[in-house]
Amino acid sequence: MRIDWGPGGTGPGTAILGDLEGRRVLDLGCGGARHAAHLARDHGALVDAVDSSPTQIERARTRYAQLRGLNVVLADAVDHLHTAAPYDVIYSVHSLPYIAPHRLLLALATGLKPGGRLCFTVLHTNSYGDGPSTALVPRPETLRLAGGSELTVQMWVC
Structure with missing residues (x-):
């Protein structure tokens, strides 16, 4: 299993996130939480997987309810960042363009620990x-x- 940052399995995989063992990680716009589950299971990360879609969160909770190190959260990303303790790593695969930048950028800046990593992908075109x-x-x-x-x-x- 690897994180597909781009189309057709392209991108740097999980290596770009650094050593995740025991680190607090946030997956913004987790969808079904497949990537978050991989990081918790195979890399020892403590992952909060956040999505605002009740359907996606239900799918993730059904599939990964017993997975140690994974916390699946139904929430608005910005609201979550305002209430959660800062993270060592925040990442998002194709989800950031759905959040207004004037809301998101400050929340990301305060939601990431000093020296933490922010990794994300965005689509270059719409549908x-x-x-x-x-x-x-x-x-x-x-x-x-x-x-x-x-x-x-x-x-x-x-």
Whole structure:
């Protein structure tokens, strides 16, 4: 198992996160918590996996309820960062563009311990193929859900 930072399994894997044994780690926008479970199980990290989707959190809790070192949290990412103790490592795979940067950046700065690591990926285009914008405003993004339905959300691609 490895973290897929980009399409087709590209990217640096878990090595970019550093030594995780016993470290507090935050997975922002964890989805089904697959990466968070890998870090807790195979790297000895103490992982808080946070997502604002009740469905994703239910999936993660069902799959990994007994996994030591993994705490699955239903919460807004920024609200969680304001109430949690600072982390040694914060990472996010394709989730940061869904959070308004004016809310997120300060929360990340205070949610990370001095000398901690922040690692994340962002998409360079939206589902319509539109690249980054010169304006700092959200735009609609369509997420395709299991079962074929779609959900429109706001995405920041700057």
